[in-house]
Amino acid sequence: MNRNKLVTTSWMSFCLCSIINSSNTCDITPSETTYFVTTSTSRGTNQIASTMETKKVRPKLKKGLWRPEEDLILKKYIEIHGEGRWQTVSEMSGLMRGGRSCRLRWKNYLRPNIKRGEMSEQEKDLIIRLHKLLGNRWSLIAGRLPGRTDNDVKNYWNTHLNREIPRDKRVQENSRELQVPGSLSISNSKSRPIATKTEVEIRGDDKENSPISSWTEDTKNNSHVESTYSTQHAPLFSDDEPFLPIVDSIIFQAFVNYSDQVLREDVQPFLLQ
DNA sequence: AAATTACTCAACCGCGGGACT
DNA sequence: CAGTCCCGCGGTTGAGTAATT
Known part of the structure; x- marks a missing residue:
């Protein structure tokens, strides 16, 4: 034995x-x-x-x-x-x-540090904003909410937030998403997302054209709010909140850090060679 | 008070991807 | 290179509970 x-x-x-x-x-x-x-x-x-x-x-x-x-x-x-x-x-x-x-x-x-109970207004707001950016990438969204799990976020979205967004507005947004190539948005169907997690984090085969990397580069290099990104990838932002990430420092900083980290991890193996 | 309906959320399932053999 | 196994993700289900009739 x-x-x-x-x-x-x-x-x-x-x-x-x-x-x-x-x-x-x-x-x-x-x-x-x-x-x-x-x-x-x-x-x-x-x-x-x-x-x-x-x-x-x-x-x-x-x-x-x-x-x-x-x-x-x-x-x-x-x-x-x-x-x-x-x-x-x-x-x-x-x-x-x-x-x-x-x-x-x-x-x-x-798991330790699991947060229970009602979502705060701040959390609620962050979920809405991140969902706008990432679609149904619950694990990514939950990663930005300390103590909350992807299941929490998903359930909260489905039971609370989803119904708060008027149905016709969702339909509008969905139809726009379908029209624009290169969108990070995820289909609402039962099928798997068009892009996988790693593809969203930054596509290995097409980093230069990656929406996230182009966006972070734009914003890091200063960045004009009116970067081409906002028009090329319109579905990420709604009309009533033009170029939201600049305004929202939390999301902005999170993505810059995130992309930096991913880039470092991508590049590191080549530097070591 | 009982029956019905609505809601919440924990847990399951199918799938894709990566690691290993 | 193909097959197998395991992990993680997102969608869905259904048991338990609250609200309503």
Whole structure:
């Protein structure tokens, strides 16, 4: 039996002990208790190990809402072993959850510094502005909102902000987006975005013509508000807010920093050669 | 008070891309 | 180079709750 399997079973017993010790109100079910205890004994360990060695067993994965004790197990596991390798987390932690489910739970709920509760006016405003720039790139938008997850932003947009924008205005904007080539805007259909994340961050094959890089270059070099960008890439800005990024220093600075970082990362490997 | 409708948000799913073999 | 696996993203679903009838 390899080391990983030993760790798995020891880990499960550790978590069980933690749960029992940490709370008298633990509502773990008898069947689950039996499972943990069984797998924690040397006999149970050997049984499971031998099964796993003969063929890779994928136990039936649990779905639905996470329970407090599951959260605790996942949290403790990640505190010790760190994030990443979610399939391993799923297997080693003893949670009967898929790797993706573990990842999602950690990212959207258990991670430290997650902000809960109402969105502030500032956050709301930023979401609207960033959505105007980036479309439905929820992870990018969430990256500019400390403590908020992409799921938070997406849900908030769909339930609150989306309905605040008059429908006919959205239709207008969408139809304009379709007409202008080179737009960063994303289609509203179920299909994947036209540009991938990395393409938006800055297209590797066409950096010079990248809307973001041309914009940041324009603005860094001084920049005239009336840069060609604002007309060439009209869909990014609405008529009532001409060249919004200049006015909005937050978004502006965020993008300059962002593009700088991406450029540095792109160029660095070549400099090292 | 019960039934129905509307709303919210956590979680799941399918897909694309990158890493690895 | 092809196949496989894993990760992350965005779209969607559905359970739980609140509001309304």
